Amino acid sequence: MDKRDLFRDNVLTSGHRACSGCGEAMAARMVTDLIGPDAIYINATGCLQVFSSHNQQSAWQAPWIHSVFANAAAVASGVEAALRAKGKNTPVIVQAGDGGTFDIGLQCLSGMIERGHDILFVCYDNEAYMNTGVQRSSSTPHAVRTTTSPPGRLANGKHELKKDVISIMAAHHMPYAATATIAYFPDLKAKVEKAMSIKGPRFLQVLSPCPLGWMHDSALSVTVSRLAVETGLFPLLELEHGELTGVMRLAEQKPVEEYLRPQGRFKHLFTGKEGGVELRHLQALADARIRRYGLLEADTKWDTARAMQSERNGRGGYVSTSTSGGAEHGA
Amino acid sequence: MKQLLEGSQAVAEAVRLCRPQVVAAYPITPQTHIIERLAQHVANGELAAEFINAESEFGAASIVLGAVASGARSFTATASQGLLLMTEVLYNIAGLRLPVVMICANRAVGAPINIFSDHQDSMSVRDAGWIQLYVDSNQMAVDMLIQAYRIAEVCELPVMVCMDGFLLTHTFEPVVLPSQAEVDGYLPAFQFARTLDPTQPMTIGGASEADNYQEYRIAQHHAMENSLAVIEALDAEFEQQFGRTSGGLLQGYCLDGAQIVLLGMGSLMGAVCDAVDNLRTQGEAVGALSLRCFRPFPAQALIQYLSGAQRIIVLEKAISIGGGGIVAAELRAALYQAGITTPLESVIGGLGGRDLTPEVIETIFKKRVEAETEMTNHFAPNHIITDEIDSGGKAHG
Numbered sequence: 210m211d212k213r214d215l216f217r218d219n220v221l222t223s224g225h226r227a228c229s230g231c232g233e234a235m236a237a238r239m240v241t242d243l244i245g246p247d248a249i250y251i252n253a254t255g256c257l258q259v260f261s262s263h264n265q266q267s268a269w270q271a272p273w274i275h276s277v278f279a280n281a282a283a284v285a286s287g288v289e290a291a292l293r294a295k296g297k298n299t300p301v302i303v304q305a306g307d308g309g310t311f312d313i314g315l316q317c318l319s320g321m322i323e324r325g326h327d328i329l330f331v332c333y334d335n336e337a338y339m340n341t342g343v344q345r346s347s348s349t350p351h352a353v354r355t356t357t358s359p360p361g362r363l364a365n366g367k368h369e370l371k372k373d374v375i376s377i378m379a380a381h382h383m384p385y386a387a388t389a390t391i392a393y394f395p396d397l398k399a400k401v402e403k404a405m406s407i408k409g410p411r412f413l414q415v416l417s418p419c420p421l422g423w424m425h426d427s428a429l430s431v432t433v434s435r436l437a438v439e440t441g442l443f444p445l446l447e448l449e450h451g452e453l454t455g456v457m458r459l460a461e462q463k464p465v466e467e468y469l470r471p472q473g474r475f476k477h478l479f480t481g482k483e484g485g486v487e488l489r490h491l492q493a494l495a496d497a498r499i500r501r502y503g504l505l506e507a508d509t510k511w512d513t514a515r516a517m518q519s520e521r522n523g524r525g526g527y528v529s530t531s532t533s534g535g536a537e538h539g540a
Numbered sequence: 541m542k543q544l545l546e547g548s549q550a551v552a553e554a555v556r557l558c559r560p561q562v563v564a565a566y567p568i569t570p571q572t573h574i575i576e577r578l579a580q581h582v583a584n585g586e587l588a589a590e591f592i593n594a595e596s597e598f599g600a601a602s603i604v605l606g607a608v609a610s611g612a613r614s615f616t617a618t619a620s621q622g623l624l625l626m627t628e629v630l631y632n633i634a635g636l637r638l639p640v641v642m643i644c645a646n647r648a649v650g651a652p653i654n655i656f657s658d659h660q661d662s663m664s665v666r667d668a669g670w671i672q673l674y675v676d677s678n679q680m681a682v683d684m685l686i687q688a689y690r691i692a693e694v695c696e697l698p699v700m701v702c703m704d705g706f707l708l709t710h711t712f713e714p715v716v717l718p719s720q721a722e723v724d725g726y727l728p729a730f731q732f733a734r735t736l737d738p739t740q741p742m743t744i745g746g747a748s749e750a751d752n753y754q755e756y757r758i759a760q761h762h763a764m765e766n767s768l769a770v771i772e773a774l775d776a777e778f779e780q781q782f783g784r785t786s787g788g789l790l791q792g793y794c795l796d797g798a799q800i801v802l803l804g805m806g807s808l809m810g811a812v813c814d815a816v817d818n819l820r821t822q823g824e825a826v827g828a829l830s831l832r833c834f835r836p837f838p839a840q841a842l843i844q845y846l847s848g849a850q851r852i853i854v855l856e857k858a859i860s861i862g863g864g865g866i867v868a869a870e871l872r873a874a875l876y877q878a879g880i881t882t883p884l885e886s887v888i889g890g891l892g893g894r895d896l897t898p899e900v901i902e903t904i905f906k907k908r909v910e911a912e913t914e915m916t917n918h919f920a921p922n923h924i925i926t927d928e929i930d931s932g933g934k935a936h937g
């Protein structure tokens with residue numbers, strides 16, 4: 210008997226234990242429903258795994274496995290290899306937080322990409338180690354308060370910058386890497402569908418506000434994630450074979466303050482003595498990203514077909530073919 | 541037909557005959573020849589498997605975890621630093637009750653870094669929940685590897701075949717390789733019910749708390765205990781089909797009338813048996829016992845073999861720093877529980893590749909038998925740490 214018929218359609222069903230307004234829960238719901246239950250999901254340790262998989266109360270209605278924190282991309286590599294050996298092409302999806310992507314999981318992720326596994330890796334980026342109680346990760350932006358980057362007499366929150374992980378992904382010359390967020394569902398949908406139409410390693414970084422860690426009203430998750438884009442702090446990008454092939458342009462640039470104000474994690478910048486310096490710094494970072502990706506300019510010209518052709522000369526490389534209709538994966 | 545093969549080649553052939561569909565590996569001496577040979581088999585089309593070059597041993601263990609959870613028989617091999625790097629995943633594989641099979645080409649653990657053989661690596665992960673089988677010879681490595689897949693798949697437990705680095709992996713010995721048909725007759729196609737399959741969606745590796753975590757751990761322990769009988773039965777079945785035994789849990793040598801028993805694990809037992817032969821010609825009532833299966837710990841079988849002994853000397857190539865001999869400690873506990881008060885001595889040696897020749901073993905034997913000392917730790921002239929204890933006298937006196 211095909212047990213799928215017994216269930217509702219959602220891959221991640223309701224009743225799980227996420228906080229109200231959890232951006233990661235929203236993002237996972239969107240992404241997994243777009244992909245559907247005919248896929249195998251591999252989850253790293255983190256909030257999503259913890260709130261969805263309590264013993265005998267699983268919220269997953271698709272085959273789902275969690276092993277440890279750092280190895281999701283490697284477990285997925287094994288799953289994909291097994292499917293290949295058996296002549297099956299069930300889609301393989303990894304889900305991980307920013308800690309499981311930028312930090313502890315980066316080595317396995319890089320290996321998975323370099324070996325060309327046919328896997329979509331989705332990073333739900335909430336910019337800190339939320340599951341352990343909001344510690345800073347390499348994804349935490351500059352100046353943010355976390356429990357391990359507290360502001361104090363000698364510090365203004367996190368000293369370092371947010372790691373530019375999408376560029377690291379692009380440096381692998383992987384077939385497809387993109388950023389998205391929960392505020393722009395049509396964009397997210399298009400990117401998931403595009404990713405599912407491509408063979409080879411693919412990466413999606415979904416900015417997922419966390420009301421608990423970002424200290425904003427739980428009703429504001431979508432608003433805050435929209436402001437991250439509109440200020441230029443979180444550009445929505447597509448990169449194919451190492452090159453930028455798409456950006457979501459901004460009609461106008463909003464000042465970063467509009468994004469920072471609703472979030473308690475930036476509060477010290479508005480009350481502390483030296484906050485003004487950091488506010489100017491964060492504005493400069495947003496300006497630089499806007500310039501770098503031409504977010505206020507006209508379209509760039511990039512010939513994806515030609516890029517793919519040059520990447521695929523010879524017998525090696527990624528076996529990436531854009532099957533444009535998504536026929537193989539049937540997303 | 542006997543063939544002269546390097547241990548790594550022989551065992552790689554055994555792996556090929558078991559038809560794994562996924563092989564994941566990362567290079568580390570002295571395991572490399574095994575995976576190199578498998579890579580060549582895959583490249584030549586002689587083994588229909590996906591060969592995955594992992595980015596680390598942590599990755600390699602995770603890859604076979606994913607592959608087995610997806611219903612594909614898999615293989616990996618490592619040693620030493622690589623095994624320790626796998627540790628987190630080894631526990632996870634065991635907790636998920638996945639029938640993964642791997643070879644540990646036993647090697648010392650740094651610092652100081654040392655590529656040569658002892659048992660510190662596998663002994664350090666003895667609590668991870670893997671069946672651990674130690675082999676004496678290359679023939680036994682071949683036979684045990686084939687049995688390992690059967691054991692793993694029947695018990696839904698992972699199995700680590702422990703094979704001394706260099707002493708076995710890089711040594712040429714005559715080996716009988718079974719035919720594909722023979723192996724197929726013993727090892728059916730991979731069957732595992734709890735797999736990732738969209739038609740039967742299952743959550744694997746969910747979170748657990750105090751309400752049921754302990755039950756999982758106890759169930760895992762019971763599965764381990766129950767595997768003792770399976771290991772013996774499958775060795776008997778193997779013997780019936782192939783005419784060779786790997787000894788099951790334990791293998792005795794010259795135990796008839798033996799008052800003193802030398803106990804050890806792995807390739808060391810070749811030298812131990814030679815030493816026993818020499819000592820017997822000198823009139824010593826000595827025998828040897830090769831502990832094949834260290835996990836699960838075969839306490840009952842050990843007691844059966846050792847109940848007649850008047851003195852036991854445990855030789856081992858690993859040390860629990862600050863504790864002492866590991867096999868010795870477990871054996872003492874088992875004997876104590878059975879009310880057996882035979883004096884037991886713990887001798888640690890052969891670390892980092894130091895030779896334990898028959899002559900050295902004879903010297904140890906004579907020194908220990910003559911000694912009437914209290915429990916101490918000291919360095920013998922040949923730098924073998926000995927810890928002497930008359931457990932009977934102290935425990936029950």
Ligand SMILES: Cc1ncc(C[n+]2csc(CCOP(=O)(O)OP(=O)(O)O)c2C)c(N)n1
Binds near residue numbers: 233254256305341
């Ligand atoms: C090896 C290891 N180190 C640390 C932890 C503790 N830990 C569990 S979840 C987690 C944070 C996860 O952060 P992230 O990946 O960003 O996911 P989030 O919870 O934020 O969604 C940490 C540090 C662990 N489980 N394993």
Ligand code: SF4
Binds near residue numbers: 226232233335
């Ligand atoms: S802590 Fe943040 S990421 Fe975790 S469940 Fe709550 S809102 Fe979601």
Ligand SMILES: [Mg+2]
Binds near residue numbers: 307308334337339
């Ligand atoms: Mg996070």
